Amino acid sequence: MAHNVLVVGELAGGSPTSTTLELLGGAQGLAAGGSVSVALLGTGASAAAAKAAGASKAFVSDDAGYDAVKAEQWLAALEVAVDQSGADLVLIAQSSAGREIGPRLAARKKTAVAMDCAKIEDAGGLKFTRPAYGGNALATYSIATSPAIATVRAKSFEEATGAGAGEVVQLPAAGASRTNITGMEKAVSAGLQITDATVVVSGGRGLGAPEGFKVVEELAAAIGNDKAAVGASRAAVDLGWYPPSQQVGLTGKVVNPDLYIAVAISGASQHMAGCSGSKTIVAINRDKDANIFGFAKYGIVGDWKAIVPALIEEIKKAK
Amino acid sequence: MHIVVCAKQIPDPETPPSAFKIDAANNKVIPAQGIAPVLSQFDGIAAEAALRIKEANAGSKVTVISMGAESAQAAIKQVLAMGADEGVLLNDPAFEDGDSHTTATVLAAAIKKLGNVDAVFCGRQAADWDMGQVGLLVAEDLGWPVAIIAKGVAMGGAGLQVQRVLENGFESLETPLPAVVTVSNEFGEPRYPKLPQIMAAAKKTVTNWKLGDLGLDAGAVGKAGSRLKLEKLFIPEKGGKVELMEGDTPQAQAAALVARLQADKIL
Numbered sequence: 001m002a003h004n005v006l007v008v009g010e011l012a013g014g015s016p017t018s019t020t021l022e023l024l025g026g027a028q029g030l031a032a033g034g035s036v037s038v039a040l041l042g043t044g045a046s047a048a049a050a051k052a053a054g055a056s057k058a059f060v061s062d063d064a065g066y067d068a069v070k071a072e073q074w075l076a077a078l079e080v081a082v083d084q085s086g087a088d089l090v091l092i093a094q095s096s097a098g099r100e101i102g103p104r105l106a107a108r109k110k111t112a113v114a115m116d117c118a119k120i121e122d123a124g125g126l127k128f129t130r131p132a133y134g135g136n137a138l139a140t141y142s143i144a145t146s147p148a149i150a151t152v153r154a155k156s157f158e159e160a161t162g163a164g165a166g167e168v169v170q171l172p173a174a175g176a177s178r179t180n181i182t183g184m185e186k187a188v189s190a191g192l193q194i195t196d197a198t199v200v201v202s203g204g205r206g207l208g209a210p211e212g213f214k215v216v217e218e219l220a221a222a223i224g225n226d227k228a229a230v231g232a233s234r235a236a237v238d239l240g241w242y243p244p245s246q247q248v249g250l251t252g253k254v255v256n257p258d259l260y261i262a263v264a265i266s267g268a269s270q271h272m273a274g275c276s277g278s279k280t281i282v283a284i285n286r287d288k289d290a291n292i293f294g295f296a297k298y299g300i301v302g303d304w305k306a307i308v309p310a311l312i313e314e315i316k317k318a319k
Numbered sequence: 320m321h322i323v324v325c326a327k328q329i330p331d332p333e334t335p336p337s338a339f340k341i342d343a344a345n346n347k348v349i350p351a352q353g354i355a356p357v358l359s360q361f362d363g364i365a366a367e368a369a370l371r372i373k374e375a376n377a378g379s380k381v382t383v384i385s386m387g388a389e390s391a392q393a394a395i396k397q398v399l400a401m402g403a404d405e406g407v408l409l410n411d412p413a414f415e416d417g418d419s420h421t422t423a424t425v426l427a428a429a430i431k432k433l434g435n436v437d438a439v440f441c442g443r444q445a446a447d448w449d450m451g452q453v454g455l456l457v458a459e460d461l462g463w464p465v466a467i468i469a470k471g472v473a474m475g476g477a478g479l480q481v482q483r484v485l486e487n488g489f490e491s492l493e494t495p496l497p498a499v500v501t502v503s504n505e506f507g508e509p510r511y512p513k514l515p516q517i518m519a520a521a522k523k524t525v526t527n528w529k530l531g532d533l534g535l536d537a538g539a540v541g542k543a544g545s546r547l548k549l550e551k552l553f554i555p556e557k558g559g560k561v562e563l564m565e566g567d568t569p570q571a572q573a574a575a576l577v578a579r580l581q582a583d584k585i586l
């Protein structure tokens with residue numbers, strides 16, 4: 001069936017984020033003859049509309065008031081975009097902003113949102129599939145009300161290709177918000193982000209101490225700082241060994257690299273929910289029965305303190 | 320300051336994957352033998368956040384509410400043992416098998432009935448279904464502002480000052496009261512109640528409200544009122560069989576791995 005799809009876009013440096021392009025890619029497929037629109041809010045939105053591949057129409061406001069996301073301001077604009085686009089499906093990233101906007105938009109439009117979807121398909125009606133029970137299970141839902149809303153995890157769709165939005169519709173400038181942002185602290189690791197890296201090397205509680213991450217970082221550096229980034233399990237983050245921005249998993253980030261190396265990570269379902277889409281998983285763990293080996297293609301059973309330095313050396317040799 | 324903590328009882332998320340089973344015909348999780356349900360981890364942390372505000376602000380009160388089966392009394396008692404003042408169980412067959420929207424409808428109705436509530440603290444997500452939306456929907460139902468995924472919350476400024484965890488850093492936010500806050504694990508560990516507190520909590524009576532007490536229509540709650548329809552619950556397939564790198568030394572194992580990754584054109 002044809003669907004009119006509205007993608008709630010996000011901007012980074014004046015361009016739609018890669019996740020926005022993925023949502024547009026998904027929208028192209030699901031529209032099946034219906035329309036694809038995109039909403040873009042903040043500095044550079046009008047110019048970014050031309051880069052929103054796959055969308056025919058863009059709802060924009062260049063008001064800088066939208067740059068730091070205050071959900072109430074975004075919601076007011078998005079309600080207009082939903083109405084004017086005639087969308088029966090709204091796709092939103094499972095991002096910091098999307099986690100808040102999805103449910104609140106659903107409440108305001110008297111409909112429902114399926115959070116953190118990994119797959120959306122039209123199989124006799126729209127079906128939304130997402131992990132539940134910490135990733136132990138998958139749950140498929142339908143939505144009885146319109147528009148159906150979904151927040152979608154990164155890398156669930158291929159990026160859209162083709163021309164950007166030809167038609168641009170202006171949305172109102174940012175309105176009022178009851179909450180007020182009083183400070184912002186960026187905690188982004190320098191260089192490559194784990195969500196963009198083709199190789200992610202993650203460390204867990206089994207590293208034993210924060211110093212273990214130095215060795216994990218050396219392994220990433222040996223693979224190449226242009227390719228590899230360092231992640232962490234929540235146990236390691238909770239211990240304060242590595243910043244929350246690097247956490248992989250259900251309550252952290254979703255990564256889908258070509259290669260995921262899990263060092264001293266047990267492979268709890270909530271961790272795997274963030275990395276099981278990786279093309280190849282390598283596990284280094286001293287416990288041969290660790291859950292992670294159930295997901296890994298290659299494994300080394302042993303003490304990371306011996307294995308990882310050896311691996312660094314072998315990788316350097318192979319170059 | 321009167322804070323309501325929304326606490327959900329869930330199957331233990333630390334249940335080993337091998338003990339996790341689904342009744343496919345009924346789309347239900349089969350409770351694992353011998354593993355008792357627990358207070359959802361983030362809700363314990365939300366309770367901790369509420370109790371710290373209570374302790375820092377004389378005359379404050381914390382009420383814990385839970386929608387669920389009779390067994391959810393245990394989750395309520397746990398928060399009472401931590402130091403909450405009162406507990407309310409929202410238990411009615413009509414509430415069963417709903418979605419996040421119907422859950423929020425019931426919780427918001429209870430909060431309205433309690434009256435004089437200044438803030439509602441929820442977990443960032445229930446650690447079973449992991450939706451992360453009930454707190455937001457309660458806020459929309461009540462018409463209150465909301466701050467999600469908090470790692471810090473205290474009274475100050477316009478009402479509450481909240482530190483939020485974002486995907487790429489942290490944000491400080493100020494909200495007037497009344498407001499809803501959802502609390503994340505970065506806040507820190509909840510306190511562990513001591514035996515005398517557990518005994519005292521055991522003696523406390525938990526109020527029980529049913530559909531009629533909340534003035535709700537049976538069609539607006541539970542399965543009848545839900546908009547998000549669960550169609551299928553299943554266990555995903557895992558990846559293939561692992562190939563373990565053989566070798567007498569770490570060096571040999573590492574070399575074997577590098578050879579595989581090169582053959583696969585990954586390195």
Ligand SMILES: Cc1cc2nc3c(=O)[nH]c(=O)nc-3n(C[C@@H](O)[C@H](O)[C@H](O)COP(=O)(O)OP(=O)(O)OC[C@H]3O[C@@H](n4cnc5c(N)ncnc54)[C@H](O)[C@@H]3O)c2cc1C
Nearest residue numbers: 325326386418419441442444445448449450451452453549
């Ligand atoms: C048999 C069965 C059928 C189901 N069918 C459906 C279905 O068709 N569609 C569907 O969407 N879901 C269904 N569910 C799941 C459902 O009822 C969820 O619990 C509901 O969607 C709320 O989402 P959540 O638990 O992920 O809460 P979240 O949104 O993740 O919860 C966030 C926070 O809200 C508070 N909270 C949530 N629930 C409660 C509660 N009960 N009491 C007190 N505080 C609470 C807590 O503070 C929690 O940390 C079903 C469950 C069962 C057992």
Ligand SMILES: Cc1cc2nc3c(=O)[nH]c(=O)nc-3n(C[C@H](O)[C@H](O)[C@H](O)COP(=O)(O)OP(=O)(O)OC[C@H]3O[C@@H](n4cnc5c(N)ncnc54)[C@H](O)[C@@H]3O)c2cc1C
Nearest residue numbers: 204205206233234235249250251252264266270271286304
């Ligand atoms: C709702 C919810 C959400 C969650 N979200 C996330 C999430 O987003 N991300 C996440 O990661 N977790 C998450 N968790 C936590 C998750 O359940 C696990 O507790 C966590 O992933 C465990 O981290 P770990 O593997 O580092 O630690 P552990 O489980 O303690 O595993 C450590 C591993 O290291 C191995 N080891 C120890 N010493 C050595 C050595 N010298 N050499 C080699 N191996 C060694 C051990 O054999 C073990 O397998 C969540 C939990 C819940 C309930």
